[in-house]
Amino acid sequence: MLSVTILGNNSAVPAFDRHPTSQVVTLDGNNYLVDCGEGTQIQMIKYKIRRGKISHIFISHLHGDHYFGLVGLINSFGLLSHQQDLHVFGPSPLQEIVELQLRVAKTVLPFNLYFHTINKEGILYEDSKIEVRCFPTNHRIECYGFSFREKKLPRKIDVDKVKAAEIPASFYKKLEEGMDYTTKNDVLIKNETVTIEAPKGRSYVFCADTKYDESLLPHLYDADMIYHETTYLDNLKEKAIERFHSTSSHAAMIAKKGRVKKLLIGHFSSKYAELDEFEKEARVVFENTEIALEGVAYAV
């Protein structure tokens, strides 16, 4: 199952017990970390995130509230004797910043740390279960969103039909891959008559920091869930535009035009003590909107 757990839903300065951006995307027990604001490792302890299950970290951009917790997390992984490789994806010069600090402290990590510099749209990671892509957003500095797409599962054998057609078990794997079967008597049994199509893989798109920009739509179109920032309420639309941020109805408009199923909103300005109004404003445009609450795991 694909899910996302919110570790921080605030922008810039911590306030009202809200923390800077960080999320954990989980698929089948693997955790993918998205952004890592200051204090992320402490939030992970609080919300019992299995740190040992993190081997890929994706950093959207180099504003501090999205990555100042990264070097501390890597350092702690070292002190906690993590063994598995760690891959960090982010814009330049993230590698230089982290490596300088590790070098100064004479840190020797007990695992391999690999940096992957992001500088354009594309696939960052894939395995048999998931594909992670990045795409540029429209922010003050170079910034990327990330899409997580569960791979479509193989077709499922329809046991009764396969048995009725007397297809040998040794051919089942090929059936799952979509191949047709030809009997000894040269009768063609079309794949779709003896297998069931797997449900479409789920998808989650993290839109990072961005102003309202419809060029994001192709990257999130038809997604099961997206996270879009709503730094300000609508009455501060001018300020949002000026600061390359979005308002609640900006986010909702993107969700609506992208025909996504669900919208999570976050990255709230520290000026707001209460958040209800964000949800209210967004729902006028896009009903299935939820405030991204820290510590909550949202099923995609």
Next chain:
Amino acid sequence: MLSVTILGNNSAVPAFDRHPTSQVVTLDGNNYLVDCGEGTQIQMIKYKIRRGKISHIFISHLHGDHYFGLVGLINSFGLLSHQQDLHVFGPSPLQEIVELQLRVAKTVLPFNLYFHTINKEGILYEDSKIEVRCFPTNHRIECYGFSFREKKLPRKIDVDKVKAAEIPASFYKKLEEGMDYTTKNDVLIKNETVTIEAPKGRSYVFCADTKYDESLLPHLYDADMIYHETTYLDNLKEKAIERFHSTSSHAAMIAKKGRVKKLLIGHFSSKYAELDEFEKEARVVFENTEIALEGVAYAV
């Protein structure tokens, strides 16, 4: 009044709701920050530290648990529109590390940020009320302790005696400075017969990370309060020595030999859930020992 508020009393990895090193030394409403581990700004909010009263930050060394929160704090000072100059003292290349991260984010601070590189023992800061000095400790990397000494106040006029001796009010300031008075009739009135000595200024010494080292003694001798690390209990003495850290009785021995009045202990390893044993072990050697508890302000 001189006091110190503990914001973090743990070493390295955060654990058991204990945080990495940071302390606020307060004298007459001014706050001096000592070390700034990850999450220090969040601890400041929690414990209602007046961030606007901080204009001097002292970083002991460049292990992450002592400074990973610095860049975030400086960044937040900017976002919170602080105006006053900020002075940061620490070993090289602290300036490079912080400035690189501010530059990458295109951060424009609304105040002047001055870095002062520490590379030897000496006075870091003084004004009419306080003197802050640094001294090297014995750790794996370059590391400094800090002493905070309240300046001795001027001598106080003994009103009755001054009047009896018919010393004019215009001379009072000179009396406070310690000068003798000579009457018109050439009678010498010795200063100490008409003034009262002010009490000695209070002193607090932060001994940073260090192994047991008696060369620290001259820097803390006779202090009212010192903070000495106790990363491990005594049964891990070998490990402490190997890691350039101290045990509870190491700290107590330094306090005893330094004839200080009070010892605060902290920088506990994350392996310890309970801390009582630290105090117990230290008190065998030096009775007036206390565990440095987060959020508590200790009067010096």
